[in-house]
Amino acid sequence: MTVVPAPLDNASCDTAVRADFLHFTGDPDVAGDSYEYVEDGLLILRQGRVQMLVAAAEWIDFLPDGSALYDYRGRLVMPGFVDTHTHYPQTEMIASHGHQLLDWLEQYTFPAEARFADRAHADRVAALFCREMLRQGTTTSAVFATVHPASVDAIFAEAERLDLCLVAGKVMMDRNAPEYLLDTAESSYAQSVELVERWHLKGRNYYAVTPRFAPCCSDAQLEVCGRLLGEHPDLYLQSHVAENLDEVRWVAELFPDRRSYLDVYDHYGLLGPRSVYAHCIHLDAEDRERMARSGAAIAFCPTSNLFLGSGLFDLDAARDEDIRVGLATDVGAGTSFSQLQTLNEAYKVCALGGHGLTPQKAFYLATLGGARSLYLDHRIGNFAVGKEADFVVLDLAPTELMQARMAQATTLEERLFALMMLGDDRCIQATHVMGRRRHTRDRLE
Numbered sequence: 145m146t147v148v149p150a151p152l153d154n155a156s157c158d159t160a161v162r163a164d165f166l167h168f169t170g171d172p173d174v175a176g177d178s179y180e181y182v183e184d185g186l187l188i189l190r191q192g193r194v195q196m197l198v199a200a201a202e203w204i205d206f207l208p209d210g211s212a213l214y215d216y217r218g219r220l221v222m223p224g225f226v227d228t229h230t231h232y233p234q235t236e237m238i239a240s241h242g243h244q245l246l247d248w249l250e251q252y253t254f255p256a257e258a259r260f261a262d263r264a265h266a267d268r269v270a271a272l273f274c275r276e277m278l279r280q281g282t283t284t285s286a287v288f289a290t291v292h293p294a295s296v297d298a299i300f301a302e303a304e305r306l307d308l309c310l311v312a313g314k315v316m317m318d319r320n321a322p323e324y325l326l327d328t329a330e331s332s333y334a335q336s337v338e339l340v341e342r343w344h345l346k347g348r349n350y351y352a353v354t355p356r357f358a359p360c361c362s363d364a365q366l367e368v369c370g371r372l373l374g375e376h377p378d379l380y381l382q383s384h385v386a387e388n389l390d391e392v393r394w395v396a397e398l399f400p401d402r403r404s405y406l407d408v409y410d411h412y413g414l415l416g417p418r419s420v421y422a423h424c425i426h427l428d429a430e431d432r433e434r435m436a437r438s439g440a441a442i443a444f445c446p447t448s449n450l451f452l453g454s455g456l457f458d459l460d461a462a463r464d465e466d467i468r469v470g471l472a473t474d475v476g477a478g479t480s481f482s483q484l485q486t487l488n489e490a491y492k493v494c495a496l497g498g499h500g501l502t503p504q505k506a507f508y509l510a511t512l513g514g515a516r517s518l519y520l521d522h523r524i525g526n527f528a529v530g531k532e533a534d535f536v537v538l539d540l541a542p543t544e545l546m547q548a549r550m551a552q553a554t555t556l557e558e559r560l561f562a563l564m565m566l567g568d569d570r571c572i573q574a575t576h577v578m579g580r581r582r583h584t585r586d587r588l589e
């Protein structure tokens with residue numbers, strides 16, 4: 145329905161944003177007409193939520209006195225990017241050289257995570273992580289903390305301070321790791337319950353039961369995860385599955401009675417809506433069917449999967465089974481906080497698998513697709529009326545090369561493709577959270 149332009153009052157508008165707008169209304173693989181592009185549009189906000197998206201020329205004179213206007217004419221505004229899987233404690237060990245998953249965990253990851261027993265260290269890294277999220281246009285993340293409850297307090301507190309939308313949890317791991325990082329089934333249960341009470345649904349925070357991965361969790365601990373979900377059915381569940389072939393073989397030895405790696409989690413009731421599994425590279429047809437039926441989501445982590453030599457995720461197979469898929473950085477195995485750079489690598493992973501990745505599908509994955517994977521699409525992911533106004537302001541030509549390339553592009557699709565292949569933090573002019581500007585290219589606000 146088209147709204148006829150008319151004067152707005154303060155009850156319907158306290159903030160307006162002028163720019164070109166692109167957002168998705170559906171999955172481009174499913175619905176033909178899946179996006180809306182508004183050249184020189186005006187996004188009308190009230191109390192951090194979308195009121196409407198209209199043509200600026202028709203509405204600009206009707207803004208009420210006292211409303212704020214962000215003038216981003218010539219820039220492209222998209223919904224804030226959604227990172228469906230990452231590890232904030234691995235921020236400072238990103239780009240550690242030379243191993244595949246299991247050795248990488250032992251050599252770099254576990255020692256780095258040990259330091260999060262110290263709350264001051266956790267606070268410092270949590271602040272750095274959130275700054276970097278904002279610098280890259282990411283406004284929602286699903287995050288692993290460490291085994292230490294204080295590491296969860298640190299990231300939720302910082303997200304709350306910045307109004308970021310965050311899914312996070314205490315890592316649960318009671319075996320096959322250094323003693324200094326282990327909890328027990330009982331202690332992880334008690335600590336998780338306490339953290340749920342402290343943080344779940346506080347502001348924009350959501351708690352995720354977070355078993356690290358099956359090799360680090362005893363049967364008793366996986367049982368506890370299922371119990372937590374049974375007692376608190378609105379919680380999230382996040383973990384890793386079928387990332388690396390040595391890992392898959394190890395899980396088969398540890399859980400000889402289970403049909404597959406995914407079946408281990410399924411057995412303990414850990415597959416369902418709001419379950420998010422990173423990687424899912426080495427799944428078979430039955431696993432995929434099970435993922436789809438359960439409503440669980442896959443976090444596609446292309447930079448991480450290439451960096452650790454884990455393998456090529458099959459996006460087309462996931463689409464054929466109608467599984468929810470979101471994009472993920474998986475820092476610190478992932479090599480960039482940038483969702484643009486993550487899309488660049490995603491495109492190459494798909495190309496190596498003999499498939500394409502259209503720019504429409506790519507930016508869908510980074511926005512609405514991620515929101516759907518986290519079952520947050522009633523709140524974020526596009527500019528539908530009532531949604532929380534998280535958005536990123538993109539400069540498509542911050543360098544001479546990108547200017548030259550964009551000058552050759554004749555369609556929106558071409559410009560989006562050049563953006564995802566060449567773009568990075570230089571393209572992020574500003575990031576807004578609940579309407580409010582939290583980052584501009586050269587400084588935090």
Ligand code: GUN
Binds near residue numbers: 474
């Ligand atoms: N599997 C278990 N823990 C981890 C982790 O920290 N990173 C990755 N990429 N895979 C994992």
Ligand code: ZN
Binds near residue numbers: 229230231384422474
């Ligand atoms: Zn991970």
